[in-house]
Amino acid sequence: MTGDSPSDRRGAALxxxxxxxxxxxxxxxxxxIALLIVxxxxxxxxxxxxxxxxxxxxxxxIALQAPSAHHLFGTDQVGRDVLxxxxxxxxxxxxxxxxxxxxxxxxGIPLGVAAGYFGGxxxxxxxxxxxxxxxxxxxxxxxxxxxxxxxxxxxxTIAISITWWPWYARLIRGQAASVAGRPYVEACxxxxxxxxxxxxxxxxxxxxxxxxxxxxxxxxxxxxTASALSFLGLGAQDPTPDWGLMIAEGDxxxxxxxxxxxxxxxxxxxxxxxxxxxxxGLRDVLDPRRPLTPGxxxxxxxxxxxxxxxIPRRPPIR
Numbered sequence: 409m410t411g412d413s414p415s416d417r418r419g420a421a422l423x424x425x426x427x428x429x430x431x432x433x434x435x436x437x438x439x440x441i442a443l444l445i446v447x448x449x450x451x452x453x454x455x456x457x458x459x460x461x462x463x464x465x466x467x468x469x470i471a472l473q474a475p476s477a478h479h480l481f482g483t484d485q486v487g488r489d490v491l492x493x494x495x496x497x498x499x500x501x502x503x504x505x506x507x508x509x510x511x512x513x514x515x516g517i518p519l520g521v522a523a524g525y526f527g528g529x530x531x532x533x534x535x536x537x538x539x540x541x542x543x544x545x546x547x548x549x550x551x552x553x554x555x556x557x558x559x560x561x562x563x564x565t566i567a568i569s570i571t572w573w574p575w576y577a578r579l580i581r582g583q584a585a586s587v588a589g590r591p592y593v594e595a596c597x598x599x600x601x602x603x604x605x606x607x608x609x610x611x612x613x614x615x616x617x618x619x620x621x622x623x624x625x626x627x628x629x630x631x632x633t634a635s636a637l638s639f640l641g642l643g644a645q646d647p648t649p650d651w652g653l654m655i656a657e658g659d660x661x662x663x664x665x666x667x668x669x670x671x672x673x674x675x676x677x678x679x680x681x682x683x684x685x686x687x688x689g690l691r692d693v694l695d696p697r698r699p700l701t702p703g704x705x706x707x708x709x710x711x712x713x714x715x716x717x718x719i720p721r722r723p724p725i726r
Contacts, residue, residue: 432693438686445679449498461488462496464647472665482667484658490667493649494675500650502679504565504643505630509623511569516576517612517619523577524584525603525611535581541574547633554642561650564643568633572626579622583615625687628680635676651676 453459457480461467467487475482481490523534541549549571557563587593588611596606635652637643639659644650646657651672658668 432689434685434689435693436689438682438684438689441678441682442686445498445502445682448495449502452495452499456489456492456495458489458492459496461492462647462649472661472668474665475667481671482665484654484668485661488647490654490671493654494651494671496649497651497654497672497675498679500561500644500648501631501634501652501676502627504561504568504634505627507565508568508572508630508634509626511565512572512576513619513623515569516573517580517616519573520577520580521584521607521612521615524581524586524615525588525607527585527588531581531585534577538574538577541571542578544571546571547636550633550637551640551642554637559642559645561644561648564634564637567637567642568630572630575626576619576622579618580615583618584611587611587614621687621691624683624690627683627687631676631680631683 448455452462456462458465465488467483469487470479470483471485471487473479473483473487479489479491481494484490484493519534519538523531546568550567553567553570554564557567593606593610596610634643635650635655638650638652639656641656644653646653654672655669655676658665658672662669
């Protein structure tokens with residue numbers, strides 16, 4: 409028996425994770441950009457040169473001014489500073505995406521775990537309902553729900569959440585069904601451990617790794633969907649500094665006042681790209697079928713975790 413303490417095992421796991429991050433620059437790049445967006449959202453009142461322009465303030469005398477030293481991103485059709493509104497927009501679009509993913513996970517994870525673990529009738533009912541939602545393109549289905557609901561950020565969040573949870577239920581269901589058939593879960597059942605303890609302590613923790621990667625990849629997709637619905641007038645309403653709404657308002661002036669559309673569009677592009685890159689990096693690190701370092705032979709991630717007991721070796725055949 410080895411003398412590894414819990415702190416030694418945690419230290420070894422953290423060292424392995426740091427090595428994987430250093431070997432994969434995608435995580436560093438995506439993480440830094442995502443962190444920058446979060447910092448901008450938190451410090452928007454301090455960074456914005458004209459904080460009042462993020463609200464209902466108007467300045468008709470300086471409307472549609474080109475980028476200059478006083479207004480780095482120019483002004484919009486009512487004289488509001490575009491830079492200030494883009495900075496405050498980091499508090500709107502990413503927050504909508506966060507709430508959508510939290511709601512989708514809160515609905516999809518329990519349903520997927522229940523379907524995968526119990527199987528039978530519960531699995532059939534849940535998966536058939538999931539198939540009904542997955543039969544429609546998510547943007548089209550979100551558009552239908554957003555049309556019925558009153559135009560607001562709350563309605564936008566609900567409409568996208570309704571279309572997003574089936575993907576997570578389907579993903580978790582497959583993982584939970586695989587974990588439920590493993591020997592250690594069968595041993596727990598044989599010992600008479602309660603089902604809810606098996607689900608919470610064994611099935612769920614061993615099923616969420618693909619979901620973590622998928623959520624990070626979906627963050628950018630949710631932002632694009634929310635921006636598209638706001639562009640169509642089904643999401644945020646003026647004077648909310650939403651990036652999609654800013655593009656919709658500047659669409660009529662794009663041929664002459666290019667900055668009204670360009671800078672909010674770049675903000676959407678940068679945010680979506682950051683979380684897509686971060687998701688790709690997490691997939692490379694967490695996927696046990698991929699090598700940690702390019703050019704090195706494929707090894708299992710399990711080898712990075714120190715073992716409490718030595719692995720018995722087969723005696724040589726004489």
